[in-house]
Structure formats: C-alpha cells, structure tokens
Amino acid sequence: MLQQTRVDTVIDYFYRFMDSFPTIKDLAEADEDKLLKVWEGLGYYSRARNLQTAAQQIMEEFGGEFPTTVEDIRSLKGIGPYTAGAISSIAFELPEPAIDGNVMRVVSRLFCIEEDIAKASSRKVFDEAMRKIISQEQAGDFNQAMMDLGSSICTPNSPQCDSCPIQQYCQAYQENRQTDFPVKSKKQKPKDVYYVAGIIENQAQAFLLQKRAEKGLLANMWLFPMEEVTEAHFHSLKEHYDPSSWDLFSNSQIAEDSPDFFTDQEIIWQKKILGEVKHVFSHLRWHILVFYGRSTDSVSLKGDWVKQSNFSTYVFPKPQQKIVEVFENNQADDKD
Structure with missing residues (x-):
C-alpha cells in the first residue's frame, strides 16, 4: 500500500483492508469486486490484484504459510527486489538489501556512485555496494x-551533514560534492490523452x-x-459543441474519431458541457470532457x-x- 502513496493516506485503508481480509486465506478467496471496493480511492489497483494473486500462490504453493527464503519470496506476484529485501531482512533477518530512493541517495553519496539512478541497469551497482x-x-x-x-538527514536538498552518523565515511562529504549525488536524469513528462465521457440516463432514471x-x-x-x-477533436468539441448541429460529427477531419455513443440517435444530449476533468497517472495525463x-x-x-443511489x-x-x-x-446548480 505504501508504494507511491503517503503513510497518512494509507493508515485508514490498511485497517479497513485488514478488517475485511484478516487472513491470507480470506484474501485469496475474496471476490475481486469486493477487494477492489475496499481498495477504492487508493489508486494503482494492480497492487490489490497482485496481493490477491500472491495470497493465492501462498495457499497453493506454500501450504498457507508465508515463504521464508529470498527466492520463494521473490516468486510471489508483485514482489520485486526492494519488497523482497525488506521482508527478508526485517521479518527473517536475512542479509538482503532493501534499496529504495532514500537508500540510493545515501549510498550514492557514501561512495560517489556516478550511475544514473533512473536507469534500471544501475540497480546492480547499488545492490553490490549495499551487500x-x-x-x-x-x-x-x-x-x-x-x-x-535518507529520509531525515541525507535529504535530496540541504543534507544535514553535521548531524550525520556516517559523515566520516562519506566520500561525497570529504570531496564537498553532496549535491552532485545522486545522479538522476529528468523524468519523462506524462503523455496527454483526450477523452469524451457521456453520462447517459434512461427513462427509469x-x-x-x-x-x-x-x-x-x-x-x-x-x-x-x-x-x-x-486532441484536435477534443478542442473542437470544447469550443464549438452544439447538440442541435451534427455537422461537427460529419466533418471529414474528425469523423473517424467521433465517439460511437455520441452519435447514437437514441440519445438526446444536453446543450452544454458539464465540465472538464483532468487526472494524472504516473505516465499519462487524462483530459475528459x-x-x-x-x-x-x-x-x-x-x-x-x-x-445514482447505488x-x-x-x-x-x-x-x-x-x-x-x-x-x-x-445537479445542485440546477436545483438552485
């Protein structure tokens, strides 16, 4: 749950999740819709599905007992090197490194590691250093x-080197190069994707x-x-939408992109756009009319x-x- 999500956001979800699925068996046998409903609002829903698949693996392959070796832990769905290292070391005291962004920053300064931490190939260098x-x-x-x-002292900006317990071993500190590390290339901007959403109500409301x-x-x-x-169709709709004029949808430039549901003759569209919604995923930025x-x-x-009540x-x-x-x-504005 803590992957890509703040602790204060996770707390309530964690307790609700544990109340709903108190055992590995409960999680393994849960209805997916119920699982996703409990997870609703936390985002990154693949995490919930991976948790359930891992629970099913534990029931089927390990007799319902959580595995205790690094190899077996890594075999569970959704568990990568960092999570496997954290579980192995914290739960079973196995000498496995758990390398997150904070640890990479500390290690890169400790040894002046020049590899770009944004590249997957750099992980091997940090893994070897940690071992x-x-x-x-x-x-x-x-x-x-x-x-x-890494989270409290060896921070990204203005590290508190005077309070650092490993200052004497830090190569970046000795060379006064703390701000040179870690080396990280700029993150690619999310791709813009454009949508039209239709709220369609029938005669039974x-x-x-x-x-x-x-x-x-x-x-x-x-x-x-x-x-x-x-994008052109999106902005054309935004600027010229008129449900009484279907010329917009027969325009040769944008006809092939017209939503099928928007041209259904059995639907009468309100003569206004209700609003525009924007939502950013890690790699995509959605724009929705x-x-x-x-x-x-x-x-x-x-x-x-x-x-609507359901x-x-x-x-x-x-x-x-x-x-x-x-x-x-x-709806509230219409009532007013």
Missing part, C-alpha cells in the same frame, strides 16, 4: 536505519456504467461510457443501468469519481 556494508546479524535494523537516514477490460489501465473498473478522441444525455429504452449501448456499490477509479462530482455539482 558490502549490510549487517549480517541485524540486516533488518540496518536497512531501516539506511532508509531513515438509471445511468449507464461500463466495465473496463480485464487487462490494462483501470482493469475491471466501472466508468461512464468514455472514448478517446484526438463530460456530457449528459437522456436515452430511450431502445438504446443499444452495453453495460449496467444503475440508479453508485457506491460499484468500484469507481479516481477519474470516474471526479466525473460523478462534476455531475452532482451540476
């Missing part, structure tokens, strides 16, 4: 001390929800109908028709939650 200095008897304490040192594919981003999550469009439409009973779109029973990723918020704000 030379890790305590053979108190590996867990050592790893946690290195993490704490239920709304259409569609389930995402089993693989890929937001797998098995529920959203309103949403389709990707080109939100529209509202009413459908006849003969609409051909697939999915679940759900009352939205809470479905697993909504953050972008969907933002779209719902836009819709509810418009």
Whole structure:
C-alpha cells in the first residue's frame, strides 16, 4: 500500500483492508469486486490484484504459510527486489538489501556512485555496494536505519551533514560534492490523452456504467461510457459543441474519431458541457470532457443501468469519481 502513496493516506485503508481480509486465506478467496471496493480511492489497483494473486500462490504453493527464503519470496506476484529485501531482512533477518530512493541517495553519496539512478541497469551497482556494508546479524535494523537516514538527514536538498552518523565515511562529504549525488536524469513528462465521457440516463432514471477490460489501465473498473478522441477533436468539441448541429460529427477531419455513443440517435444530449476533468497517472495525463444525455429504452449501448443511489456499490477509479462530482455539482446548480 505504501508504494507511491503517503503513510497518512494509507493508515485508514490498511485497517479497513485488514478488517475485511484478516487472513491470507480470506484474501485469496475474496471476490475481486469486493477487494477492489475496499481498495477504492487508493489508486494503482494492480497492487490489490497482485496481493490477491500472491495470497493465492501462498495457499497453493506454500501450504498457507508465508515463504521464508529470498527466492520463494521473490516468486510471489508483485514482489520485486526492494519488497523482497525488506521482508527478508526485517521479518527473517536475512542479509538482503532493501534499496529504495532514500537508500540510493545515501549510498550514492557514501561512495560517489556516478550511475544514473533512473536507469534500471544501475540497480546492480547499488545492490553490490549495499551487500558490502549490510549487517549480517541485524540486516533488518540496518536497512531501516539506511532508509531513515535518507529520509531525515541525507535529504535530496540541504543534507544535514553535521548531524550525520556516517559523515566520516562519506566520500561525497570529504570531496564537498553532496549535491552532485545522486545522479538522476529528468523524468519523462506524462503523455496527454483526450477523452469524451457521456453520462447517459434512461427513462427509469438509471445511468449507464461500463466495465473496463480485464487487462490494462483501470482493469475491471466501472466508468461512464468514455472514448478517446484526438486532441484536435477534443478542442473542437470544447469550443464549438452544439447538440442541435451534427455537422461537427460529419466533418471529414474528425469523423473517424467521433465517439460511437455520441452519435447514437437514441440519445438526446444536453446543450452544454458539464465540465472538464483532468487526472494524472504516473505516465499519462487524462483530459475528459463530460456530457449528459437522456436515452430511450431502445438504446443499444452495453453495460449496467444503475440508479445514482447505488453508485457506491460499484468500484469507481479516481477519474470516474471526479466525473460523478462534476455531475452532482451540476445537479445542485440546477436545483438552485
């Protein structure tokens, strides 16, 4: 849970998760929709699926007992070198390094390591350096001390070298080059992706929800109908949208990018854009225009028709939650 997520955010989720799945067996046998609902709002849903797959592996391959060797721990779904090192050293006192960003910073300054920490190939260099200095008897304490040192003293900017307990061993300090390390190339900016989302209500006052594919981003999550469009189409809709004029959708430049649900003749679209939603993933930046439409009973779109009062029973990723918020704000404005 703590991967890519702050401790103060995780605490409530952790207790709720443990209440829902108190044993490995409970987690292994849990319904995926229930699992994702408990995880809802925490993001990076592959972590929840990996946890369940790992629990199933433990039940099937290790008789329900958590493995105790590095190799077996590494075999569990979702566990990489860092997590395996942390578990091995802290739970079983095995001399395995747990190398996170804080540890990389400490080690890079300690030995003046010039390798770019953003490159996967550099991990071997840091792994070898850590194995030379890790305590053979108190590996867990050592790893946690290195993490704490990086987070509290050997910080990215203005490291507190005067308070550092390993100052005398630090090569970067001796050479007055602390700020040269770690070496890290600039992170690539997220790619912009453009969508149109349709909030479609039928005559029974239920709304259409569609389930995402089993693989890929937001797998098995529920959203309103949403389709990707080109950037040009997105801005054209934003600037010229008029549901009474379908010339926009027959324009040869953008017709091939028109969302199928948007041109369904059984849906009457409201004459305004409800709002624009933006959401940033680690590698993507979503831009979503939100529209509202009413459908006849003969609409051909697939999915679940759900009352607004029952939205809470479905697993909504953050972008969907933002779209719902836009819709509810418009409802409140209409009442006013």
